[in-house]
Amino acid sequence: MNEVALLYNYLAVGGALFALGLVGFLVRRNMIVMFLCAEMMLQGISLNLVAFGRYHNDWGGQMLVIFIITVAACEAAIAMALVLMLAQRAGKLDSAAWQDLREEGQPPYVDHKVPEEPVEEQDWPRLTPAGPAPRIDEQIVLHRPRV
Amino acid sequence: MTRPLLAALPKWQELATCPTFWALALGALGLWLLSPTRLRLGKSLGSLLLAAAGALLAYDLPRLGGWADQGVFWLLAAVTLGAAVAMISSHSPVYSAIWFALSLLGTAALFLYQGAQFLGVATIVVYAGAIVVTFLFVIMLAQPEGHSAYDRLTWGGLPKVLGVVTAGALFGILTFMLGALKNEASAASRAAPPAAAAARAATGAADAAVRAAPNVRRDPGGVLHDRHVANLGRRLFSEHLISLEAAGTLLLVALVGAVAIAIQGRPRLAERIEEALR
Numbered sequence: 001m002n003e004v005a006l007l008y009n010y011l012a013v014g015g016a017l018f019a020l021g022l023v024g025f026l027v028r029r030n031m032i033v034m035f036l037c038a039e040m041m042l043q044g045i046s047l048n049l050v051a052f053g054r055y056h057n058d059w060g061g062q063m064l065v066i067f068i069i070t071v072a073a074c075e076a077a078i079a080m081a082l083v084l085m086l087a088q089r090a091g092k093l094d095s096a097a098w099q100d101l102r103e104e105g106q107p108p109y110v111d112h113k114v115p116e117e118p119v120e121e122q123d124w125p126r127l128t129p130a131g132p133a134p135r136i137d138e139q140i141v142l143h144r145p146r147v
Numbered sequence: 148m149t150r151p152l153l154a155a156l157p158k159w160q161e162l163a164t165c166p167t168f169w170a171l172a173l174g175a176l177g178l179w180l181l182s183p184t185r186l187r188l189g190k191s192l193g194s195l196l197l198a199a200a201g202a203l204l205a206y207d208l209p210r211l212g213g214w215a216d217q218g219v220f221w222l223l224a225a226v227t228l229g230a231a232v233a234m235i236s237s238h239s240p241v242y243s244a245i246w247f248a249l250s251l252l253g254t255a256a257l258f259l260y261q262g263a264q265f266l267g268v269a270t271i272v273v274y275a276g277a278i279v280v281t282f283l284f285v286i287m288l289a290q291p292e293g294h295s296a297y298d299r300l301t302w303g304g305l306p307k308v309l310g311v312v313t314a315g316a317l318f319g320i321l322t323f324m325l326g327a328l329k330n331e332a333s334a335a336s337r338a339a340p341p342a343a344a345a346a347r348a349a350t351g352a353a354d355a356a357v358r359a360a361p362n363v364r365r366d367p368g369g370v371l372h373d374r375h376v377a378n379l380g381r382r383l384f385s386e387h388l389i390s391l392e393a394a395g396t397l398l399l400v401a402l403v404g405a406v407a408i409a410i411q412g413r414p415r416l417a418e419r420i421e422e423a424l425r
Contacts, residue, residue, distance in 0.1 A: 005209035005332040006220075006261075008325065012208055013224045013257070015321040017231055017250075019314040020178075024235030026310030027182045029297045032286055033240050036247045039278070040231055043254050046266075054261050057369045059382045063390075065266055066383065069273050070394045074401035076278045080285050081408040087289035093240070094297035111300060 003055060010051030018044030031083050031093045035076075042072055166207040167322055174200035175315040181236040182307055190236070197232055201225065209332035223260060227253030238298045240286045248279045262371045265379050 017040060024037035046065045053061025083093070090097040099109055162168045177196030180189045205224075211217045230250035234243045251274045259267035301307045322329075368378060383391060 002210065002212045002332065002336045004328065004335050005211050008329050008332045009208050009211065009220060009224075010257070010261070011325060011328075012204070012322060013227065015318050016204075016228055017254075019318040020228065020231045020235060022317065023178055023182070023310055023314040026313065027301050027307055028235065029300060029302070030240050030243075030290075030295075032282060032289075033235075033243045033298075036243060036282065037235060039274075040234070040247065040250065043251065046270075047254060047257060050258055050261050050263050050266060054263075054370055057366065057371070059370060059379065062263055062266055062370065062379065063383065063387055065263075066269070067390060067394055069266075069269060070398065073273060073278060074397055076281060077401050077405040078408065080281055081405040084285055084289060085408060085411070092295065092297065093290050094295075096297065109302065111296075 007051050007055040010047055014044040014047035014051070016044070017041070017047065029095050031086065031095050034095065035079055035083065039072060039076070042068055166203045168319070170200040170203035170207065171315050171319050173197070173203065175311045178232070178235075178314075179308065179311045181232065182301055182311070193236070194232075201228065209329060210336040212336070220260065223253055223256045226250075227257060239294055240290065240298065241283065244279055244282045244286060247282075248275045251275045251279070262375065265376050 021037045021040035021044065024040070025034050028034055028037065046068055049061040049065050049068075051061075053059065086098065087093050096109055096111075102108070173196050177193040177200060180193030180196065205221055211220055227250050230246045230253060234246035234250060237243050237246060251270060255267040255270040255275075258270060366372060367374075370378075372378060
């Protein structure tokens, strides 16, 4: 296999993963999705490190990735506790709910127009009918109208 | 200071004939369309543009060698990047977490493809098995209704454009800085055309070792040796012993800290009783 091309391809994929995570972090407002995007940036870095480790036949890259995974696990535990606490206080996961922390003199961010929920997202699954419809006793219906 | 930087910038003619540049432009436009928006055709048009961008980028990357190697790499990269795009563009956070798990599986497969066996399995076990499941728990605890208005919104028009442009510029700068490496890789793949490599691969399984840098594979302490995990463990517990202990301590501290934060978050029991009595 062409080792230089392998290195370059992995660097490109890692860089693309990092850029996608960056877009997600800047664009999304849900705190948990923002955190997932940060984890994805870490994945891009890990790909780069492993590729460099293989190219130079050195264990340093893989060792660093092992510690990245460890630190990411710690970070996830603490961040989840913090996010859960923030969500309990604000009642939602929106990071705009905490914009009181902004710099002094900045105008507040206000949503001008909240888009409607698209119709296709409210489409619930339907079970296909299997067998004939059961006969319902009228006495039972009178007694237990909600069942 | 600025003069060498300006001289190093690419000319417009070079940019116009560079597939990576057009892939970046198409990809940025597709991401802009895919991020939460009010446009009706945004999703399908954006995914189409991103697919075109991925194809252009794959066309511009230097070839790996045989068609089997190349195909497997393209498949894994497409799964990883496609799941990443779906993650940042899906409206429901639960879908986002599941797409992230798929992207992690792709990354783990890419690790395995590099010969990093332990890391591939550890990524699946730690990330997809533990972290993503924790994320799902927290999403279902904090947002049980599923969809919400702020998942369909961004910070407005200009910040969205700026975010996409920033990421595109970052990727462009990274690939531009690696231009020399790319030229070297293209020269190496032209020296060994894929047809010859495929013919060599067809002659026998023994050639597999020859294709992948023979001296690297025979190096008993190298990353590609058969006793991969044994070597890794020896390094980890000898050279990196202090880092390992520090990481273990960090895990303990994080555990205690997470519990402390979670307890602090809710009002104390005495306060709750007072409120109930009032």
